[in-house]
Amino acid sequence: MTNTHRLAAALLATALVLAACSGENGAPISPSAPESSDPTLPSAEDSGAKAPTADAAPEPLPADPKTACPDAYRDHAPVSGLNADFVVSGQNRELVLILPPASFTGPRPLFIGFNGTSENGTKFATRAKLAEFAAKGFIVVVPSSVGNGSYWPIWDAMRAPGNEGGPNKDLDLFDAIVGCTAAHFTVDKKRIFVGGHSAGGIFTNKVLRARSNVVAGGIVGSGVFSLTSNGTNAPMDSTFVLVTWGGDNDAYHGTTPSGVNVPEFSFVEQASLASTYYEAQPAVQQAYCRGNDLGHAWLPINGWFIDALLAHPKGAGAVPLPPVPAGAPVVCSDAAYQVPPLPAVSCGTSTRAGCQATCQLMADCVAENRTVGTVMKQQLTSFGFSGTSCGGCLTKCQQNGGGSANAAVLACFQQAQSTAQCGAGIEGSFPMMSAVDKCCKGRTDSTFCVGLCTSINQNEAASSFFPVCKAIAP
Numbered sequence: 001m002t003n004t005h006r007l008a009a010a011l012l013a014t015a016l017v018l019a020a021c022s023g024e025n026g027a028p029i030s031p032s033a034p035e036s037s038d039p040t041l042p043s044a045e046d047s048g049a050k051a052p053t054a055d056a057a058p059e060p061l062p063a064d065p066k067t068a069c070p071d072a073y074r075d076h077a078p079v080s081g082l083n084a085d086f087v088v089s090g091q092n093r094e095l096v097l098i099l100p101p102a103s104f105t106g107p108r109p110l111f112i113g114f115n116g117t118s119e120n121g122t123k124f125a126t127r128a129k130l131a132e133f134a135a136k137g138f139i140v141v142v143p144s145s146v147g148n149g150s151y152w153p154i155w156d157a158m159r160a161p162g163n164e165g166g167p168n169k170d171l172d173l174f175d176a177i178v179g180c181t182a183a184h185f186t187v188d189k190k191r192i193f194v195g196g197h198s199a200g201g202i203f204t205n206k207v208l209r210a211r212s213n214v215v216a217g218g219i220v221g222s223g224v225f226s227l228t229s230n231g232t233n234a235p236m237d238s239t240f241v242l243v244t245w246g247g248d249n250d251a252y253h254g255t256t257p258s259g260v261n262v263p264e265f266s267f268v269e270q271a272s273l274a275s276t277y278y279e280a281q282p283a284v285q286q287a288y289c290r291g292n293d294l295g296h297a298w299l300p301i302n303g304w305f306i307d308a309l310l311a312h313p314k315g316a317g318a319v320p321l322p323p324v325p326a327g328a329p330v331v332c333s334d335a336a337y338q339v340p341p342l343p344a345v346s347c348g349t350s351t352r353a354g355c356q357a358t359c360q361l362m363a364d365c366v367a368e369n370r371t372v373g374t375v376m377k378q379q380l381t382s383f384g385f386s387g388t389s390c391g392g393c394l395t396k397c398q399q400n401g402g403g404s405a406n407a408a409v410l411a412c413f414q415q416a417q418s419t420a421q422c423g424a425g426i427e428g429s430f431p432m433m434s435a436v437d438k439c440c441k442g443r444t445d446s447t448f449c450v451g452l453c454t455s456i457n458q459n460e461a462a463s464s465f466f467p468v469c470k471a472i473a474p
Contacts, residue, residue: 056313058107061182061189068179077184078141082122088176089169091146095177096121098131098140099185107188109310112177113142114196114203117154120144124200128221132302136310139185141177145170145199155203157228161427164231174207178214190313195219195305197298202228205274212236212284216314219305221298222250222267225274226371226426240285240312241278242305243337245271246294251374263377263459267296269370272339273425279336285318289332301328342368347390354410355397357417359383359390365422365432372429375459382455397448405445412439437468444472 065074072085078097086093100108111133115124121142125131134140148170151158156170174194181187192215196204201223208218210230217240245267253264271288278286287308291299299305307322324332345363350356366373367385384392401410413435420431436456440449453469 056190056316058188059190060107061178061187061192063179063183063187065180065183068176068183070176070180073180073184078180086143086173086176086180089167089172091148091169091173093143093146093173094121095141095143096125098125098134098142100134100137100139104137107186107191109138109191109193110178110181110187111138111140111193111195111309112174113140114155114194114200114207115142115145116196116198116200117152124197128195128197128298129302133306136306138306139181139187141181143173143177145203149199151227152199152202152224154199155206157199157202157206158224159227159229159231161227161229162231164229168210170203171207171210174211188313190315191216191310192314193217193219193309195221196223197221198223198296206230208239208241208278209236212239215239217241217309217312219244219309220271220274222246222271222296223274224267224270224426225277226270236278236281236284238283238315238317239278239281240309241274241287242308243271243275243278243286243288244290244299246291246297246299249293250291250296252296263375266370266374269339269424272337275337285312285334286336287321287332287334288337289324289330290337292329292331294329299330301325301330304328304332339370342370342373343388344368345385345388345390347394350394350398352398352401352410353407354414355394355401357414358397358410359393361413361417361420361422361432361435362393363390364417364420365429369422369424369429371425379455379459382458383452396451400447400451403447405443406448409439409443409446409448436466440472441468442472446472449473 070085070087072087078095080097080099082094082096084092084094086095111130113121113124113128113130115121119127121144125140125142130140130142145154147153148156149158150156156168159166178192194204194207194215195218198221201221204218204220205223205225205228208215208220209228219242222245248268250268251264251266275286275288278284289299289301291297301324304322304324311319311322321332321334324330345367347356347359347363350359362383363385366376367380373380384394384396386392397410400406416431416435416439422428422431436452440446440453443449450473453466453473456466456469457473
């Protein structure tokens with residue numbers, strides 16, 4: 001992992017500390033042939049959605065337990081509740097299985113949920129009340145993460161550019177869950193859905209983009225979208241995606257499970273990036289739901305989620321969204337959510353060569369970046385930024401940039417700024433991250449770099465991932 005990517009990982013250390021109680025299980029399901037009428041499918045009268053066509057009739061997903069299941073589950077099915085020894089790609093995994101009441105027959109919709117930071121599958125299933133999905137006819141499977149991620153170590157959801165398509169044990173787990181569940185229960189191949197919150201929302205983005213040929217849709221709950229590419233520009237298959245977040249106050253600040261104090265991280269821009277991406281995919285029907293300042297939360301509208309998912313079986317095409325329940329603290333829309341850009345910061349001119357370009361690079365890649373700028377708010381202040389004013393940065397640079405060492409550093413930043421393409425999300429800040437790594441490497445003789453790195457080192461979430469800064473400003 002490069003220093004730039006380590007910084008990006010550090011910026012993600014604002015993910016949540018989530019807590020919940022134990023899981024809840026449903027009654028066993030009896031596999032059987034498809035029925036002519038499926039009670040879990042919302043009618044036009046019930047949901048306001050277009051009634052499914054004949055092409056959306058439930059269809060069983062064929063699978064053989066001898067080839068689709070881990071060794072411990074080839075001869076018997078997972079049981080309702082917690083299941084251990086689900087060994088996939090050499091890792092011993094556990095999962096919670098919640099089955100619908102036996103009164104539901106025919107191929108069942110499948111919902112696979114992904115837990116957030118500081119919780120396992122059992123806790124997420126309870127916190128998100130996923131038993132409500134089972135009560136409506138879903139088979140619900142909620143595996144526990146084991147820390148496979150390289151950026152944020154919960155799920156292997158975010159990858160450095162160029163490494164997106166490599167082996168992924170969490171995607172292998174998803175594949176095994178789909179196959180093994182279908183091998184022991186009757187799963188409707190047209191209604192396989194995924195969902196998760198926070199760290200689980202990040203992995204939901206990854207699964208949707210990497211397995212759009214399998215899933216019918218999913219719920220992205222407050223998930224980072226940056227760096228979840230599957231490494232290909234191929235368009236997504238027919239999929240229904242719900243992008244959700246708690247509102248403008250959907251943010252986290254506090255202490256991570258590892259004891260690192262992290263600054264504020266806002267999930268609003270990431271929701272916008274996800275919503276606009278999925279909306280632009282020709283075969284994807286996208287919708288978003290924004291909470292009314294509910295904070296960092298799984299939105300409390302499971303009944304609506306269920307109706308919306310069931311109205312969108314694989315390949316069914318666009319259908320209207322169900323009406324949001326009266327009084328629900330959310331707003332939903334099938335348009336793309338576009339967060340307004342932050343005001344532009346113009347750094348004007350400087351009396352010292354390189355200062356204007358250096359400050360402008362910070363402005364373009366950090367101050368105007370809703371994701372990274374929120375994380376590095378204190379650093380921006382120490383650099384001299386105040387709102388849309390860049391004057392303090394220019395003043396500090398002009399005062400502290402004298403001497404040949406600083407001149408060389410500023411020239412390096414100026415060159416970086418001349419070709420920088422800053423933008424939204426974590427990727428949008430890479431040019432600034434790369435410039436710090438390159439221009440300040442070994443520059444203990446540069447008062448500018450030492451001052452810059454001293455400020456960065458005060459950000460606990462970032463300092464451990466800045467070896468250049470730790471080396472020159474311990």
